Structures are given as C-alpha cells and as structure tokens.
Amino acid sequence: MNGYYLVPLPVVVPLSAAAILAALNKFVGRRLADIFAIAATLTAGAVSLELASISRVQPLVYWFGGWTPRAGVSLGISFAIDPISACFAALVSLMVLAALIFSLRYFESIGTLYHVLMLVFLGAMCGFCLTGDLFNMFVFFEMMSASAFSLCGYKIEEPESLQGSLNFAITNTIGAFLVLSGIALLYGRTGALNMAQIGRALGQHADGLVVTAFVFIMAGFFIKAAVFPFHFWLADAHAVAPTPVCVLFSGVMVELGLYAVVRVYWVVMDGAFAPYRSELRAMLLVVGTITALLGGIICFGQRHIKRLLAFSTVSHMGLMVIGFALLKPEALAGLALYVIGHGLIKGALFILAGILLHRLGTVDEIELHGHATDMPISTTIFLIAGLGLAGLPPFGTFLGESQIEHSAEALGLGWISIVFYLAAILTAGAVFRVWAHVYRGWGKVGAAEKKGAKKIHDLRETRRGHPRPFEMHFAAAVLVALAIAVGMIPGLEHEADTAALLMQDRAGYQARVLDHAWLPVIEAKETPRSEVASLARSTVVTVLAFAFGMFAISRYWPKKGFFSRPFVLVVATLRKAHSGHVGDYVAFLTFGVAAFGIVLAILIR
Amino acid sequence: MMHFLSFFPYAVAAWLFVMGLYGVVTSRNFVHLIMCLAVLQSSTYVLLLSIGYRWGAVAPVFAGPPVVGTPAVDPVVQALMLTDIVVEATVVALLLALAVQLHKNTRTLNPDELEALEG
C-alpha cells in the first residue's frame, strides 16, 4: 500500500531523536542538539504532509505489530489517517519547528533536556492526532501532559510559574482521569477500545452509560481545550510558561483537546446521539458562546500581554466549539481551517511577545508604553497578526469563520455571526490596543496607571544582548505568512469540505478500519458561496475592532462614570473568579461535568 | 446479596472519585492534595478491575494452552491498569517536584495563602 510504511514515523522519529539526545545529553553541544531536533521535526512534518496528500485519495489504516482485526474484533492498536488528522500532525510539527527556531537562544542552562522535552511533546501530539484507539489516545494525552507540565514549570525561581504549573497539572490530570473513566465505561459496555469498533457496538441507543461516558470524555478533553467552565488553568499556565511553550500551548495543544472531542463524537458517539443532535447542538452552542464572550471580555481587560493573548485563545476556543456544535460537515471544514489559521497567528503573536520580553524584560502593556517604537519589523508583523486575528481576508481565519457562518445560516442560526463579530472586536481590539500602546506609543498613560494595581514581574527568559534577534522575527514572519497563504490556496475550501465529509462518515470509517474495506473517498459537492458579502462583513468587523482598540486608548474612553461602571464591575467580578486557587478551579470543573451530564440527561429523556 | 454485589464495586469507584475531588478542593497543602489525586486515580483502578472481572474465573496466567471451559478474567483491563499505575507514579513525581520548589520560594504549600496569580 502506498505510503503505508510512513504511518508510524511522525511519532517514532521524534521519540527516537529524543532518546538519542537524552543518551548523549552530556556529550553533545547545544548547536548540534538544535540541528538534530530541527531535523527530526522537519522529518515528522514532511511525513505528515505526505500522509495528508496520500490519504486525500485513500485513507490509511495502520495496525501496529500487524494485528489486523479478526471478524470485526480489533486485537491491536490502529492509526487511522485521514487528511484532517495528518494535517493537524503537520501543523503540530510546524509549530514545534517555529518554537525551536525561536528558542535558539533560550534555555542555555539546561542543555539538551529542553530538546528532549520538545521532541517527546511533538511525538505525543502527532500520536494523539493519528491514533484510532481510545486508550492509546489517553496514553498520548498523558505523554503530552507530562512534557507540558515540565516545560510549563521551567522557571523554578518564580513562585507564579510553579503555582501556574501546579494548577495546570492538577486540573489536566483530573481531566485525564475523567477521560479514562469514560473509556472504562465504554469498554464495560462494548468490550472494545478501538474507536471504530466501539462506535459499531454502541449502535443507535443512547442510555445513561453512553451519555455519562460521552460527558466524561468530552469534559476531560474540554479541560485541555480550555472551554468554559474548564478554562481557568489556561491563563495561569500561559502567563508563566516560557514563550516557545506558549506558542505550542495556544497554537496547537489546546486545539487538540477539541480535535479529540470532534473525533470521538463523529466516530464513536454519533450513532447513539444522531436522534438528539439538535439538543446536543443547543448545549454546545451555549457553552461555546459563553466561552467566546467571557474570554473576549477578560482578554480586553488585561494588561499583561501574555495573559491577554491567553484569554484571546479562550475566546477563540469558544468560536471553535461553536464550529463543532453545528454538527455539520461544512462547519467542520470551517473549523479545521480556522484551527490552522488561528494557530499560526496566535503562535506569531506569542513569539512577538517573547521578543518584547527578550529585549525589554517585561510584557506589561502599560509599562512598555512607547518603549518598542524602534522595532519596525515587530511592529509590522504584530499589526498583520492582529488583522488576521480579526478575521480579515485573505487570512485562514477568515476562510474558516465564513464557512462556519454559512453553515450556521443554513441552520437558521444567524445570530452566531454576531458572536463571532463580538469576539473578534474584543480580542483583536485588545491586540490593536497593545500595538498602538507598545509599538507606536499612542495614547497617554498616567503615572498612577503605570504603577499598576499589582506589580507584574517576569524573569527574563534569555540572556541580554542581540537587540534584533533575526531568527525570532523570522519564525514569527513565517507563521504569519503561512496564515495568509492558507487563505489563498485555490480549492482549499473544497478540499476541507471533502476531508470533513470523510471525518463524519462513520460507516465508512468503521468499514475501513474493521473490515479492511477499500472505499473511495467521496468528493464534496462544489458549493457556490457568496464571498462578496462575507468579505465585506469581515472587513467591516476588522475596521470596527481597530476602531475599538483605538477608542480604548483615546481620551474619550470612559474610565470612570456611569457608562463604564457595569463593564468595570463585570470585568472585576470575572477576574476575581480567576483566583489562581486550584480548589476553585476543581470546583468549577466538577460543576461543569455535573451540568453537562444533567443537561444532557434532561434534554434526551 | 448477589444483587447488591452486582453494583457495589462500581459504586466504590464512583465514591473514590468523589472523595478524591473533595480532597483536592478542600486541601490546605499541596502535598496532601497530591495524595488526594492518588485516591482519585485509584477510582479508575477499581472501575477497570471490576469491569474485567468474571465470577469464578482464574487469572489470565495459564500453565499451558488454556483448557476449554476454564474461563479467565479479562487480561486487557489489567494491561490498561499497568499503564495507569505508571501514569500515577509519574504524575505524582512531577507534582511533588513542583511542590518542593514552590515551598522553597514561598515557604508555604497552602493554596489559600498564594495570591500571585489572581486576575
């Protein structure tokens, strides 16, 4: 079979490189380790791209150890490659590559350990994308987590960093156990761990067990995906993690949580939930909308740039949940494009924040006011990235957003567009505000404000020197350029439609995995879209976002008084809920699981 | 008795999960919290073990080729539990490392006394 040998490589090549580097930890120099790690990452990315192009024509099913299923019972572990899973693996490799290039000057004190952690992180995320086995997914989930916890707590001198990592680790570990309990429930019902087999065995019947298992698995992965009310850890972890790690967290890791929910839903659960799609849709739309608006509001209220970007990620995760919630192939295609576009842009923004930290030693927006006016390259890239975040054509985010909106309109849910616009205005507005403040020195900052309510201090992550770090700008520029390129590839929307159709084809998936069936890929219908209308709307929204950002730094912004009271109060309350106390986070988490379960139980009965 | 026992092990699993959560939420010490997480995890052991159990069956370790008619319990859940145990050990190790360093910096392990990350 064409390309069959390639399938395990995106996982085992990075892991092998990690093992070799760990063995040679004391014996290789930093530069050699850099080159080695970058080469392994490039290999994984190239193989993933090749797999994507092969699986466009024929999805691949790979059985480790050659244990093909017998009479529909799977004995071993399978990888199931379709264009979406392979593309996500490629995106993961690309982001890791950007992070590695960015961090050429980072982490000088820990030798090759950093590379080992990054490579295992990469292998784990690729495996998480490609696997077709539920328990194997849990294993990669944990592998991802173990490397992410360590990377996140890298700055052991900072109490915030340790506390943030602890919060991150504790909530995500509970998430992993939720997922495992859900898997155990499904195993108890079906006696299977392969997703295709479970999906087939569950049949058309949604009872308490199926609902609970779905709620546990969904909640567990939503913790990773930072969806309300499971999102609390994200801002803490992002605020404290080293910049290249933030690039990976926001750029891909969080999105993979949602990817897992989508995969599990369409392969395992859809048979049982098909009669209740509209109920499920209603619940998920509410969750997504709350996440999007909550994240956006808090994002706009932040002055710590990394925290601001983190809450922007929360907001965009809400939009992505909406993309999934519609439960339509067109929306799923839009979601896939949106994830790619958003990941690239968010990665670039975090890299630019890292450059600020590298040069100026802080990421506080007010403190940095006017301090970065001599950085023309950063200024340009930051502005372009802000435009991308707002969803301006021709960015990948625009493509994804307009597809999701089309799909929502077809379902008679036109109000979803408004959620997208509000989220874009809030998050992109905040980014434009930072841009104007920091890079242009616009607006006035009072001395009282400068002191701030609370001292934000960040340890410098790098050594001083190199005021214009070429490779850091290079990484950011490439990511932004790719985000534009994604939106310009002709026919990409159609490809995405076909891929989404394939991902939702449960019967086809089961037949390919369990019965060795050789089915052709069904092409999606070419759908003519009214591009002009969405082009115009997105442009208007971008302009509005920019205007909103500028308004926030103008002297007309109501700092005190009647109009700003409610907003200030809301932001203050919301910020207070993000207390940094792990007990609160776990209480909210428990609430979330209980609420999901009870709501679904009521809706379905 | 049989009826009671047909559900009791599962209820124990749920109970341990809930107790683990309770410990995590109310904990005043991160080391205590980590051990509560271990209890929470043991819920998954109990659940997996009870799902794979079969009345009167032997362990899946045979002297030779299995004789027809002697049922064995499910070996797959046991393999999963082995993985689960490794996960427990590693998670606890990482969390403890974080807690030790946190205490070096702040002289406290009480989440109530840490305010660094508010807002």
Place this chain on the structure above:
Amino acid sequence: MLLIQVTILVFVAVTGTGVVLTRAPSNQVVAVSFYGLLLALMFFIFQAPDVALSQIVIGAVALPLMILLALARIRRDHDQAEQKKNRQEKKAA
C-alpha cells in the same frame, strides 16, 4: 470468596476516604502507603496478580518514598525559615 471480596472493597472505600480526610501530610503518607497495599491485596483477590505486583512496588513503596523525601525537604526548608526568624528576633531583642 464473596465475603472476602465485599470486605476488601469496603476496606478500600473506607481507607481511601481516610487518606483524604487525614490532613497532616506526614500522617497521610502512612495512610497512603497502607492504602496502596490494600489496593494490591484487592488486585490479588480479583485475579490480577500482574497489577498487584506493580501496585506493591509503586503504590506501597516507590510513591510513599518519593513523598517522604519531598516532605523531608519541605520540613527542612520550613525549619530553616523558622530558625532564621528566631535569630532575627533574638537580634532585635
């Protein structure tokens, strides 16, 4: 057999609760190690000898050992801080 199974399950549930409710980590570590042993015993009774062996070496030995070592370090830091404080107070007096 039935009775043993019920008994061990009850013991596990009660001990697990006890571990959570033991608030002082230095006492709790003893409880955790006992709990680990109980779990191992339960695995034996439920025909999972492989898992029981793992659980003994991890849950009853390696884990409590790690926790004890971490606690020793934490206590040492704590004592040092106290001493420093005492000394400063003496100086001030």
Place this chain on the structure above:
Amino acid sequence: MKRSGRIAFFLLSVTGFFAVYLWGLLGLSPFGHYPGPYGDVINKVAVYERHATDVVSAVNFDYRAFDTLGEEFILFISVVGATLLLRRQKGETEDGGAEDETPERNAPSPSDAARAFTLALIGPLVLFGLYIVSHGQLTPGGGFQGGVILATAPLLIYLAGDFETFKKVTSHTLMEVAEALGAGGFLLIGFLGLILGGHYLQNVLPLGKTGEVNSSGVILAISLATGLEVAAGFVLLLYGFLEQTLEIRLKGGGR
C-alpha cells in the same frame, strides 16, 4: 471565592456529579459478568499465537505494545521533567544545609550488623528483579515490575550508610544513558519489526517453546528493554528527591 463558598459550591456540584456517574455505572453489565469480546478473544488465542503463558504480558508487550511504548515514554519524559524541575535554584549551594542546626536529623549511623544485613539483601533483590524482568511472559511480572525492584537495590546501599558507593553506583550520567538506552531499545525493536516484518513492533523473533524463558519472541526483548528503562528511570526519580535532602546527611554523618 471564599473557602466556605467554595466548599458549598463544590458540594452542590459534586452531588450532581455523583448522580451522573452512578447513572452511567447503572448501564454496565452486573459485576462479575464481563461482556467481552476483547479479553475473551485474547485469552483464547494468546498462548497459541505468542507462546506466552502470562496473557497480560502478551497484551502489554505484543498486542498492545504500542501503548506500552507510550507508557515508557511517559515515564521517560517525567524523569527528564523531574530532573529539570528539581535542578538547583540560583543561590542554592551544595552546603545549603549549613544553617541547619537541628541535631536530631543528623543521620543515625547504622550499626555494623545492620549494615552487613542490608548489604546482604542487595544480591537476592537484584536476582529477584532480574527474574521478574525475564519471566514476564511466563509468570506475573515483567519489565516494569522487575525494573522498579531493581531500582530499589541502590537504595539499600544508601540505607546501609555507604553514601560514596551509592553515588558511584547511581552515577547520574550512567543512569541517564541507561534510561535512554532502554527507551531507545524499545523503539529499535519496533523499527526491526517495521524493516523485517512490515509493521512497526511486529514480532520478528522466533517464538520458542511455550513455558521456556527464551520464548514468546519480541515480548521478552521488549520486557528487557522496559526493565532497563524503568530501573534507571526510577533510580533517577528517587535520586532527584533524595538529592533534595542529601545535604543534611552529608554534613551530619560526616561522610
């Protein structure tokens, strides 16, 4: 949230959580009635196909060996992570315990009899560990369990108070290399399967005679690699925590 508010909110939520969980559990088949088919199929075929009498090991190291590969890498990366997190902070020095004046925590010097006894235990312990590692396919145990047992052997040297030997035996570099070799060996066995058999982790070794140590093909090889990795990994983990408390012993014992 205030503490009381948090607990009230949590208790309310957890009641719902418990109810949802129980609702789900009610859907399971009654305890003691494992429905299959996965475990039953494996139980039926494993001994014939793999010549392994411990079916759990056959699942772990062959049918679902890829999970175990992941599991080993979870351990591997946690050891790396713990090493990273437990590294010395700025301003922390070797004699960090210099200010420690509490006399009762100076290490008690074990008596000669106790030392001899402890050291005499090491031999049997190592043998036992090796036995467990190499008999995973036949009897309960395998690379993981045996590896942890092996990892406790150096601790006995430490307990016997022979710190210098302990440091030599558990040389950090050596252990790091051993751990990586174990993990890498596992990967290598997978590659051998890919090259010779066509599937990653496919068995390419002779299966041998059922019941003999040298049987079950790749299962034994993976078990050995796992044993090496786990032993070295746990030594590193325990050593990492031990190091945090070591200064006290170093100074107090005068060793």
